Amino acid sequence: MGMVSLFKKAVLLILMPVMISCSLVYGQEPVKDDKNHIIFKDYYEDGQLMWEKSYGNEKLDGIAEECCPDGNLNYEGRFKNNELTGIINEYYISGALMREWDYRDQKQGIVVVKEYYENGQLLSQKAYKNNLLAKAKQYDKYGKVILEQEY
Numbered sequence: 001m002g003m004v005s006l007f008k009k010a011v012l013l014i015l016m017p018v019m020i021s022c023s024l025v026y027g028q029e030p031v032k033d034d035k036n037h038i039i040f041k042d043y044y045e046d047g048q049l050m051w052e053k054s055y056g057n058e059k060l061d062g063i064a065e066e067c068c069p070d071g072n073l074n075y076e077g078r079f080k081n082n083e084l085t086g087i088i089n090e091y092y093i094s095g096a097l098m099r100e101w102d103y104r105d106q107k108q109g110i111v112v113v114k115e116y117y118e119n120g121q122l123l124s125q126k127a128y129k130n131n132l133l134a135k136a137k138q139y140d141k142y143g144k145v146i147l148e149q150e151y
Contacts, residue, residue, distance in 0.1 A: 037062055044069050057081075068093060077101075092118050110134075117141055 030038045033054065042050045048071050054062030060079040068074050072095040077088035088101040097120070102112040109130040115123040121143060127135040138147040 033062075035062070054079075094118060096120060 030040050033039055035056070037054045037056045039052060039054050041052045044050050048069060049067050051064070051066045053060060053064045056062065059082045061081060062079065064077050064079055065073060066075045072093065073089070073091050075088065075090050077084060078086035084101070084103045084106070086104060088103065089097060090099040092098045096118050097116050098118070099116070100114045102114075105111070111128045113126045113128070117123050119141075121141055122139050124136065124138045126133060126137075133151050135151070136147065136149050137145060140146050
């Protein structure tokens, strides 16, 4: 199983809803948005948003977000019919972008992953083709390419 498939499963496990806890444990009622999607939200005990997910036709559809207890985003991504689409972002505790998974060319079997140092400098860029690493480039903290490979 390729790295992208493993990450997809991990993201889906993190971002899939726990609808029962949303409606029973915290007493949150789902609401409908202007696109007739149902929005589920869950909160930390102090009232801070824990996660928010949008569903259409009983499938993850739209933005899904997970927040840290301090309010900073942990993950955010876009889904269509339970499939990852667009860009999935993962953040450092500081709120800085850590990793970006670009699924926009997924239908062609291509996923691009960019990782960043906490200061925002690009750390690496990897391209996967059909779940296999096809290209990789790694940078030092000054932006100089220190590794470049095609597989």
